[in-house]
Amino acid sequence: MTEPELDVHSEPGALAEALRTDVRSGFSATQKWLPAKWFYDARGSELFEEITALPEYYPTRAERETLAREAAEIARVTGARTLVELGSGSSEKTRLLLDGLRAHGTLQTFVPLDVSASALADAVAAIRADYPGLEVRGVVGDFTEHLGLLPGEPPRIVAFLGGTIGNLLPADRLKFLRSVRDVLTEGEWLLLGTDLVKDPETLVRAYDDAAGVTAQFDLNMLRVVNELLGADFDLDRFTHESYWDAANEWIEMRLRAREDVTVRIPGAGMTVHFAEGEYIRTEISAKFRAAGVAAELAESGFAVQRWWTDAQNRFGVSLAEAVRDEMIE
Numbered sequence: 001m002t003e004p005e006l007d008v009h010s011e012p013g014a015l016a017e018a019l020r021t022d023v024r025s026g027f028s029a030t031q032k033w034l035p036a037k038w039f040y041d042a043r044g045s046e047l048f049e050e051i052t053a054l055p056e057y058y059p060t061r062a063e064r065e066t067l068a069r070e071a072a073e074i075a076r077v078t079g080a081r082t083l084v085e086l087g088s089g090s091s092e093k094t095r096l097l098l099d100g101l102r103a104h105g106t107l108q109t110f111v112p113l114d115v116s117a118s119a120l121a122d123a124v125a126a127i128r129a130d131y132p133g134l135e136v137r138g139v140v141g142d143f144t145e146h147l148g149l150l151p152g153e154p155p156r157i158v159a160f161l162g163g164t165i166g167n168l169l170p171a172d173r174l175k176f177l178r179s180v181r182d183v184l185t186e187g188e189w190l191l192l193g194t195d196l197v198k199d200p201e202t203l204v205r206a207y208d209d210a211a212g213v214t215a216q217f218d219l220n221m222l223r224v225v226n227e228l229l230g231a232d233f234d235l236d237r238f239t240h241e242s243y244w245d246a247a248n249e250w251i252e253m254r255l256r257a258r259e260d261v262t263v264r265i266p267g268a269g270m271t272v273h274f275a276e277g278e279y280i281r282t283e284i285s286a287k288f289r290a291a292g293v294a295a296e297l298a299e300s301g302f303a304v305q306r307w308w309t310d311a312q313n314r315f316g317v318s319l320a321e322a323v324r325d326e327m328i329e
Contacts, residue, residue: 016228016267018142023225023268026280032272036167036253036283037115037142038221045119047217054213056205059163062315063193064093066308067161071100074157074319077305078189079104082152084111085159093161097191098131109152113139156188163195163315166250166286173286177300184322190302194288194316196309200244203287207242207251215240218253221282229267237261241279253283293318 019038026033039048052060067074080101085094094112101107110127114120117140124138137151158180168176180190207214218240222233238255245252257274264271274280293316294304302320309316 019228020268027272033281038224039217040116041224042118044220045116050213054209056209059195059315062310065310066317067093067096070308071096075100075104078157079106080155080157081106082109082156084156086113087164109135111137111152113141115142154185154188157191159191161193163193166195167283181301181322186322188322190320192318194293196314196316197249197287197289203251204242204244207253218255218282229265231263231265233263250284250286252281254279254281
């Protein structure tokens with residue numbers, strides 16, 4: 001089967017250059033870090049799909065429950081001609097939205113955006129096969145950089161699901177939400193998935209499963225650095241852990257050095273030393289409260305028109321309309 005044509009908004013070598021920049025910044029910091037987007041090469045995307053099926057990882061099931069129940073209402077309220085999904089991955093949950101919008105009779109175009117070309121190509125091929133007549137425009141890009149290049153006719157609904165918004169620090173969340181608002185016209189829509197604050201034990205287990213799949217996913221980031229920048233990380237010398245930061249109300253995923261480790265990273269022009277017990281923060285996953293979600297969206301130029309959760313109140317889905325700033329009270 002011929003691979004689907006994708007809109008690629010990055011120059012050759014841009015991925016390695018972006019990683020080089022993040023590695024130099026993150027590994028030079030007092031507390032070492034890398035952004036969560038570097039989990040998602042083809043192998044990382046496969047591992048995340050495995051994570052979503054784990055018994056400990058409730059967010060995917062909770063969000064799917066809500067989307068299945070409310071897809072028809074989302075279609076009725078928005079009347080969207082274009083569905084844009086940011087960080088689409090396999091687009092499995094989005095099929096619920098596609099079904100609702102097509103049944104409503106308005107949907108013309110689906111635009112999935114993802115940083116992983118291989119994962120996106122698979123998703124686009126599957127959607128095209130299962131939804132004949134639907135225009136599918138896969139876009140390879142970074143949702144923090146390429147929003148203004150997205151195709152599709154209004155009214156559009158931008159779906160940012162899975163709680164991925166929680167991977168951004170508060171200032172970066174505001175910047176991102178404002179960038180989404182900037183590319184939408186008044187009356188268009190944002191569908192946002194947000195994991196909710198709950199007991200720490202449930203949260204920690206969701207990011208440190210008994211089968212060790214999340215550990216493989218976390219360690220895959222080091223393999224990505226090895227592959228793209230020629231580093232010599234020995235994955236066996238780091239261990240995965242998750243930590244609940246109660247003050248910030250977020251989970252941190254970390255890779256902690258089991259012993260003193262020196263790593264050469266030729267592609268970044270660096271040699272980095274990790275003392276025994278030192279860790280790299282590889283992800284934050286903020287957890288939210290309904291009032292806080294509404295406040296952040298309002299500050300960004302959106303008004304929440306619908307708020308839903310699953311039956312156990314574990315995960316929130318908000319449907320927010322792009323409005324003029326003066327319309328937000």
